[in-house]
Structures are given as structure tokens and as C-alpha cells.
Amino acid sequence: ESQLNPNYNFDNFLEGDSNRLARSAGLAVANKPGGTSFNPLLIFGGVGLGKTHLAHAIGVDIKDKYPEKTVLYISAEKFTQQYIESVKKNTRNDFIHFYQLIDVLIIDDVQFFSGKSGTQDVFFHIFNHLHQNGKQVILTSDKAPVDMQDIEQRLLSRFKWGLSAELQTPDYETRISILKNKLYRDGVDMPEDIIEYVAKNIKSNVRELEGAIISLIAQSSFNKREVTIELATQIVEKFVKNTKREVSIDYIQKVVSDYFQMDVATLQSKTRKRHIVQARQLAMFFAKKYTKASLASIGSQIGKRDHATVLHACKTVDNLAETDKQFRKHLEDLTKKFSQ
Ligand code: ADP
Ligand code: MG
Incomplete structure (x- = not known):
């Protein structure tokens, strides 16, 4: 059970200036897992910028090219729960052993390890074992290692061994191509000025960009509403307001x-x-x-x-x-x- 989501792949992870480095590094790792200096590969960036998508894409691509390799995707949160469970059940060693046998370990949202010293400790041992044995580790985080808080120094220094690649907010052209790709895949036509309006007004989060275009597709296909700028404005406003409420x-x-x-x-x-x-x-x-x-x-x-x-x-x-x-x-x- 790799937990990989095949819908998140390289083909539908559109390339742009904002993600080129991370995407290329991901491809390099997928071609030679454990065999590049990008180990660990740490992908960092804000909410909704494609960290989870890219992490799966790398895993899916490795599984394609190296079917014999064991690839495991897991969120840091789930990893933490499993670890706590293993301590309760007195199976901590089995837990460690299980992870030490994996060829490609992908842990999503490692900022979740903040302040959790037991989990950090166990991950440190797993990481060292995998790294020493030429296994690939891929991590994602909402912050660069230098900005991570309440993560032990020895772990942070491991994070910096490989490559930290940032996913930045997508530029206008990339936003347009993401929208067009979504429309194309859904077989929906949308006036050019509507696409431009959405791309101009939703700048900081690909998830919201997709959310807005999905709402517009739904309105036009199911509610048979004509997609006007007014409708686009209403929908975009809904998404932009949501962003404001999410400020931490x-x-x-x-x-x-x-x-x-x-x-x-x-x-x-x-x-x-x-x-x-x-x-x-x-x-x-x-x-x-x-x-x-x-x-x-x-x-x-x-x-x-x-x-x-x-x-x-x-x-x-x-x-x-x-x-x-x-x-x-x-x-x-x-x-x-x-x-x-
Ligand atoms: P994060 O994990 O950084 O919060 P996700 O990976 O969940 O972000 O991405 C949010 C949404 O945006 C997903 O549906 C993902 O498929 C989409 N997405 C992000 N970046 C791209 C991209 N470059 N091309 C296509 N879709 C993207
Ligand atoms: Mg994510």
C-alpha cells in the first residue's frame, strides 16, 4: 500500500517559473531515487501551491519506472499518530523497522513534527538508516528549514543535507495555463476574458484558482448559467474572502x-x-x-x-x-x- 494518488502526476503538474526548480529536482529524483545529491529532497512553500501534488507525482513516477521499489507516501500527521500508537502498544521497534525497509519515503507537511520530540527522535533514526543505505527521502513543509520552529537542530541539519526547493506563488502565465488545462481536461469552453479575470484576481493559491474555475464550470454545465464577468466576480470574491479569513x-x-x-x-x-x-x-x-x-x-x-x-x-x-x-x-x- 503505497498511499500514492495517481491523479497527482507530472503530466498534470504544469510547469512555470514559480515551480521549475522544484519540478525539475523532483524529476531528477524520480529518475534516480537515492542516486542524486537531492537527498533528502525538501519541497517547501505556502498553502495550496502544489507540495502534495508534486510529492505524489515523484512517487507515482518512481513506481512507474521502478515497480520493484517500495514507495510510501504518508502525511507527517499520520506518521505521528502511528508512532504514538506504536508506543502505546509497545511496538515501537516494529514501527521503526517497517520504515527502515522502505526504498522511497515521502513525508508530507513535516512542519507538523514541530514540538513533537518523540516523533522527531524516531524519524531521525529512520532517516539516518535510509540515507546511509542510499534510500530516497522526500519531504514537504510549509517553511524553509531555516524558518522551522521547534524542530531539533540535528534534524534540521539533516533536512539541509540535500536540496530545499521552493514552490513560489505562480505567475500570471502559469495561472492561465493551469486554468486552461483544467478546462481542457473537463472538456469545457470558457470565454478568454473570464479566464483572464480569474487569473488576475486569484494570485496566491493554486487550490483557490482551481476552486474558482470548478465553480464556474459547475455553474455553466449544471445550472446552465451563462458565464459572465458578473458571475465570475461573485465566485472570485467568495474565494478571495475565504483567503482573508484564513490569515493566521x-x-x-x-x-x-x-x-x-x-x-x-x-x-x-x-x-x-x-x-x-x-x-x-x-x-x-x-x-x-x-x-x-x-x-x-x-x-x-x-x-x-x-x-x-x-x-x-x-x-x-x-x-x-x-x-x-x-x-x-x-x-x-x-x-x-x-x-x-
Ligand atoms: P499544498 O500541498 O502545497 O497545499 P496541493 O498540492 O494540495 O498544495 O495543491 C493544491 C491544488 O492545486 C491541487 O489540486 C493541485 O493539483 C493543484 N496544483 C498546484 N500546483 C499545480 C500545478 N503546477 N499544476 C497543476 N495543478 C497544480
Ligand atoms: Mg499539502
Whole structure:
């Protein structure tokens, strides 16, 4: 049971500037698993940019070329659950042994290992064994190794042994070809200006791009609605709004601290320096505005404050926005950043 999804392959992983390096490295690994210096191959990038698709594509291609090899795809989350289960059942050694016998191990979303020292430890041993025996390891993550948090140093250094290849947000041409490819595969015609409209307005996530075009295909094929720019606008808006709601508190803190040219640790620190306090209050304000997190949860994530502090921060931001021109400018600049 390889757990590979044959629908995710190289043929339908469209190439563009944003993914060329990662895609080519993936192909190189698929041609010679374990036999290139891309070991491990770590594919990293934001949500919906094709990490899972590419990881499967590599596995599927290897299985095609080397049917005798054992290839296993597993999410880091499932790997973690299996490991915990094995500890409970006293079968930790069997768990390790099972993974050490695999020729090509693909683990998706390794950022999930953050803070899980038992899982990291067991993975470290499996990784070393596979690597020493010339077996291929392929990993995906939402961050580059340098930006990973709560992952042990010895594991991070292993991640850096091979190649880290980034999947970037697709440029306009790639977005157009992804949309056209989807339409072509579904045998649907769509006016050129609609395709361009969708590609222009959904920029940061291939999953959303696909979601929008699937909605449009459904409206035209099943509801027999004429696909107009108005319909496209409604559908695109739905997807773009969804993106805004998905902003994370981590991301907000990063954007706010970048804007004030400080690091996140400073923003979270206990200092009473005015500009740092204001940066922190703005982060809390945006976290309340753009996430569904409770005040208590916002407080605990932004420097371990309580819910009353967050409430106070939000009120202060409202007040300052009315009385302090400079502050209002900060608020407006940041609001723009979050609505891009
Ligand atoms: P991630 O794992 O990075 O969150 P996924 O691999 O799940 O992203 O990709 C999201 C969707 O976008 C999938 O349906 C995938 O097939 C599609 N996709 C991403 N990149 C491409 C690409 N270059 N060509 C075609 N489809 C793509
Ligand atoms: Mg994924």
C-alpha cells in the first residue's frame, strides 16, 4: 500500500517559473531515487501551491519506472499518530523497522513534527538508516528549514543535507495555463476574458484558482448559467474572502513586526517601549479582526497576554486611530497589506 494518488502526476503538474526548480529536482529524483545529491529532497512553500501534488507525482513516477521499489507516501500527521500508537502498544521497534525497509519515503507537511520530540527522535533514526543505505527521502513543509520552529537542530541539519526547493506563488502565465488545462481536461469552453479575470484576481493559491474555475464550470454545465464577468466576480470574491479569513496569527505578527522592522520576539516582549507596545496592540487588533481566535487565544499567542489585555489593545487602536495621525497611517498601511 503505497498511499500514492495517481491523479497527482507530472503530466498534470504544469510547469512555470514559480515551480521549475522544484519540478525539475523532483524529476531528477524520480529518475534516480537515492542516486542524486537531492537527498533528502525538501519541497517547501505556502498553502495550496502544489507540495502534495508534486510529492505524489515523484512517487507515482518512481513506481512507474521502478515497480520493484517500495514507495510510501504518508502525511507527517499520520506518521505521528502511528508512532504514538506504536508506543502505546509497545511496538515501537516494529514501527521503526517497517520504515527502515522502505526504498522511497515521502513525508508530507513535516512542519507538523514541530514540538513533537518523540516523533522527531524516531524519524531521525529512520532517516539516518535510509540515507546511509542510499534510500530516497522526500519531504514537504510549509517553511524553509531555516524558518522551522521547534524542530531539533540535528534534524534540521539533516533536512539541509540535500536540496530545499521552493514552490513560489505562480505567475500570471502559469495561472492561465493551469486554468486552461483544467478546462481542457473537463472538456469545457470558457470565454478568454473570464479566464483572464480569474487569473488576475486569484494570485496566491493554486487550490483557490482551481476552486474558482470548478465553480464556474459547475455553474455553466449544471445550472446552465451563462458565464459572465458578473458571475465570475461573485465566485472570485467568495474565494478571495475565504483567503482573508484564513490569515493566521503567526502571519499577522510577522507582517506587523516586519512593517515596524523588529522581530517577532521583540513584538512579543514585555517591554513598555511605546512603539513596541503599539506594534503589539496592532497585531492583537488584526488578529481579532481577521481570525476566528478567541481573545484569550490571541493573547496567549501574542506574548502570553490575557484576554483583557487584548480587549484593551483593540480599544486603544480604535482610540489612537482617531487621535493620532501617524498611528492612523500605520493602521492604514497594514490594513492594505492584509487585504492584498
Ligand atoms: P499544498 O500541498 O502545497 O497545499 P496541493 O498540492 O494540495 O498544495 O495543491 C493544491 C491544488 O492545486 C491541487 O489540486 C493541485 O493539483 C493543484 N496544483 C498546484 N500546483 C499545480 C500545478 N503546477 N499544476 C497543476 N495543478 C497544480
Ligand atoms: Mg499539502
